[in-house]
Amino acid sequence: MNITICLWEPEDAPYFVVAINNKEVLDYLRNSTPYPYSMKDAGDQRGLLIHREAGAAMDRNMDSKQATTPRKALSAQYKDREVVGGVYLIRNTQTNKVLLESAADIGAMKNRFEFSQNTGSCVYMKLQKDWAELGAGGFTLEILEELRKNDLQTDKAFKADVDLLKEMWLEKLSGEDFY
Numbered sequence: 001m002n003i004t005i006c007l008w009e010p011e012d013a014p015y016f017v018v019a020i021n022n023k024e025v026l027d028y029l030r031n032s033t034p035y036p037y038s039m040k041d042a043g044d045q046r047g048l049l050i051h052r053e054a055g056a057a058m059d060r061n062m063d064s065k066q067a068t069t070p071r072k073a074l075s076a077q078y079k080d081r082e083v084v085g086g087v088y089l090i091r092n093t094q095t096n097k098v099l100l101e102s103a104a105d106i107g108a109m110k111n112r113f114e115f116s117q118n119t120g121s122c123v124y125m126k127l128q129k130d131w132a133e134l135g136a137g138g139f140t141l142e143i144l145e146e147l148r149k150n151d152l153q154t155d156k157a158f159k160a161d162v163d164l165l166k167e168m169w170l171e172k173l174s175g176e177d178f179y
Contacts, residue, residue, distance in 0.1 A: 013039060085159075
């Protein structure tokens with residue numbers, strides 16, 4: 001199993017809420033974590049504290065060479081990574097219905113889908129009823145097209161390009177049965 005650790009972004013909050021409310025995940029969190037965990041919890045000071053504590057725990061466990069690496073350098077390295085967005089669909093293997101989506105970070109989206117399959121939790125509201133009936137194995141992920149972010153492109157402009165790409169795929173897949 002491949003595991004990728006990445007920074008949580010504000011747009012990840014809905015997935016964070018679903019993950020924390022999963023019993024298998026909740027058992028490994030602090031007793032002070034509220035249950036059920038909500039979007040409000042993800043955005044309040046306690047939610048920020050969880051992220052800070054996780055970062056501090058990582059700092060305490062680093063060896064002396066790693067501990068001298070400034071956080072700003074790590075943050076800059078993260079921001080300088082190649083950003084690849086794209087369009088994907090999640091297919092119900094029983095009914096052949098599809099959910100067409102786009103993401104500004106296709107790698108993070110793949111990780112979310114794999115996490116959902118591994119934990120049995122569905123992070124896509126439109127799929128929850130079928131996911132509960134069929135289980136995680138009843139769905140597949142198909143990457144339709146990837147798009148690389150230009151160095152001069154703003155995040156907003158890149159997201160607009162990815163959304164336009166999704167619209168183009170919506171026309172191409174007009175014969176599909178959508179959620």
